Amino acid sequence: MQFKHPEILYFLFLLVIPILVHLFQLRRFKKEYFTNVKLLKELSIQTRKSSTIKKWLLLATRLLLLACLIFAFAQPFFKAKDSESSANEMVIILDNSFSMQSKGSKGELLKRAVQDLLENTPENQRFSLITNTETFWDTDIKSVQKDLQNLQYSSAPFQLDFLLTKIETKKHNLPLDIVVISDAVGINQKDIQKLTGRKSVYSWIPEAENKNNVGIDKVSISQHLDNFYEIKVDISVYGEMENDIPVAVYNGKNLIAKTVIQPDTNKKAVTFTLPKKDFHGHVAIEDNSLTYDNSYYFSISKPEKSNVTTIGETAKNEFLTRIYTADEFIFTNTELNALNYNSLENQDAVILNELKDIPQALGTTLKDFYAKGGNIVLIPASESSVQNLNAFLGNFSSLKAGPLLNQEKQITKIAFSHPLYQTVFEKKIDNFQYPKVNAAFTFSGNPSPILSFDDQSFFLGSVTNKIGDFYVFSAPVNKTNSNFQNSPLIVPTFYNMAQNHQKTGISAYTIGENENLILDVLLSKDEVVTIANDQSDFIPMQQILNHKIKLSFGDYPETSGNYSVLKNKEILKNISFNHARTESDLSQRNDNLFDAFTSVNSVATVFDDIHSARTGNAIWKYFIIATLLFLLLELLIQKFVK
Structure with missing residues (x-):
């Protein structure tokens, strides 16, 4: 036992006073003579004995009463078992990722945790609060009450290691x-x-009651028809769902199509047909779990004609005129010696068809063209020198060309999942009539293979900078060297390589992946474009590229939805943003990793545990009670003991 005020114990010397009073009483007895009656004399002796016992009882009671009172003022206590940690700083790490939208017995997990913090955190408790997106150092519950009540779900995943590193970077004087x-x-x-x-x-x-979830992963154009798009909606099913899932397509707020799917497999796909005109809406599903992945926003602009220039001999370019027809393309066929370099920046795709020598100036111009989002197709000539090819390839990738091998090769593999063919094949085909070549250059490097030979080397490969694509053939495609021009692959391959997907495809960007958008727009020096919808707006990073502008979105916007790119109040393009689907699978729960730490089921439990472990057990109140009891005992002795 220890005392908070041990100096009070010096007052125990006061116990001497009642002892002195009882032992050295100043009262003197005076003898009185009465009739010699034996009975009265015996009674006097008994009264004196009883009075002596009462005095000793009163002495003991008063000594104990005074001692208990002195001990009470000294405030005795028993030392806490974890008293060394009583001055620790508290840090609360709160996960506000989308998976915390799941519902427990008391509602959404995040809202339940916030409510628990507000109700059970002592007002005088200092702490730091770290979430996926917010940081509050050395604060109290009243100061962050509004911030907690307005805390939104974050698209940023819960990265505990990163948050702990952030805590370590701030110097703390205490554990x-x-x-x-x-x-x-x-x-x-x-x-x-x-x-x-x-x-x-x-x-x-906190544990969710329902761990099943359904989410929309992606929307893509699966087929281009004459007057319609066929879009494919990819849906993931996590867990076992019993009821059918309704799927609806909205253009703005107008419902234009609806169906249901049976969640009997982990991956589902549903198709819808949309008119070939501007679309600015979303696909939505309904389930009783996470809500952030129940909608996928996307925009489709009315198709524009793509500008395509082919550089090469007119005779060798003839097959391309049958692919790039006037109803969908503005096609230009030019000889190298007649090429207008200034016209290249207005193109969507440039095809170099069997140029024997590629000038350095052309390589430099096309490098800038590629950086601005243009597509380039390189078809080497049999007479091309390896040195000249490598000088040109160095502008776009780490690919290196080797010597031309006069050896027949069969094209045997198609990358069906490559973006070039995603809308071409409904399913993988095994009995396809594959083309062949008589001679091909060898290449080193790692492009993304699109068409491959039987020896696993590529016939057609690609690299990308995310806004433009560079395609390279390893062999000439003229009829002397290959029968590729007679293959069914010729049309979709060259057709899709010439398409500017930012003009003809789905505009749907993932928040946080810092994607880029190239627009054909001319801005003055002080003009900027903004991205806005009815609820919010922001100014993206922008770079002027002659007659184009490059927009970078970074981590914006904060919420998914349909937006418009605005120049003043003029709409330049409709685009859409969605959150990454990183939190949809609730089966990724790994709570067993925390088995080595103290597990609690509320914030109140944390503070109760800390208080009980670090607060000494004060027992002064028991001495006060004892003081009162001895005082009562003294009164009883005075009244009933004769």
């Missing part, structure tokens, strides 16, 4: 009490390494 509040979806062993060895770590893992 930390760390409270982690998360559903543990997506957490792995690496994330908790920084917690290993810490003495005071509490984990609260």
Whole structure:
């Protein structure tokens, strides 16, 4: 037992006073003579004995009463078992990722955690609060009350390792009490390494009642018809769903199509037919789980004619005139010696068809063209020198050309999943009539293969800078060297290589992936474009590229939806944004990783545990009670003991 005010114990010397009073009473007895009656004399002796016992009882009672009172003022206590940690700083890590939208017994997990913090955190408790997106250092619950009530779900995944690193970068003078509040979806062993060895770590893992979920992964154009698009909606099913899932397509707020799917497999696909005109809407599903992945926003602009220039001999370019027809393309066929270099920046695709020598100036011009989002197709000539090819390839990739091998090769493999063929084949084909070549250049490097030979080397490969594509053939495609021009692959291959997907495809960007958009627009020096919808707007990073502008979105916007690119109030293009589907699979829960730490089921439990472990057991109140009891006992002795 220890005392908060041990100096008060000096007053125990006061116990001497009642002892002196009882032992050295100043009262003197005076003898009185009465009739010699034996009975009265015996009674006097008994009264004196009873009076002596009463005095000793009163002395003991008063000594104990005074001693208990002095002990009470000294405030005795028993030392806490974890008193060394009583001055620790508290850090609360709160997961506000989309998976916290799932519902527990008391509603959405994040809202339940916020409510628990607001109700059970002591007002005088200082702490730091770290979320996926927000940081509040050394604050109290009243100061962050509004921020907690307005806390939104974040598209940023819960990266515990990153948040712990952020905490470590801020210097702390005292040890930390760390409270982690998360559903543990997506957490792995690496994330908790920084917690290993810490003495005071509490984990609260609220559990969802429903771990099943359905989410829309992607919307793409599966087929171009004369007057319609056929779009494909890819849907993922996590867990076992019993009821059919309704799927609806909205153009703006107008419902234009609806169907249902049976969630009997993990991956589902449903198709819709849309008119070939501007579309600015979304696909939506309904399920009783996460809501962030129930809508996928996308925009389709009315097709524009793509500008295509082919550089090469007119006779060799003849097959391209039958592909790039006037109803869909503005096609230009030019000889190298008649090429207008200034016209290239207005093209969507440039095809170099069997140029024996590619000038350095052309390579430099096309490098800038590629950086601005243009597509380039290189078809080498049999007479091309390896040195000249490599000088040109160096502008776009790490590909290196080797010597031409006069050896027949069969094209045997199609990359059906490559963006070039995603809308061409409904399913993989095994008995396809593959073309062949009589001679091909060897290449080193790692392009994305599109068409490959039987020896696994590529016939057609590609590299991309995310806004433009560079396609390279390893062999000439003239009829002397190959029968590729007679293959069914010739039309979709060259057709899709010439398409500017930012003009003809779906405009749907993923928030946080810092994607880019190239627009044909002329801005003055001080003009900027904005991206806005009815709820919010932001100014993206923008770079002027002659008659074009390059927009970079970074981590914006904060919410998914349909937006428009505006120059002043003029709409330049409709685009859409969606959150990455990284939180949709609730089965990624790894709560067993926190078994080594203190598990709690509420914030109140954390503070109760800390208080009981670090607060000494004060027992002064028991001495006050004892004082009152001895006072009562003295009164009883005075009244009933004669």
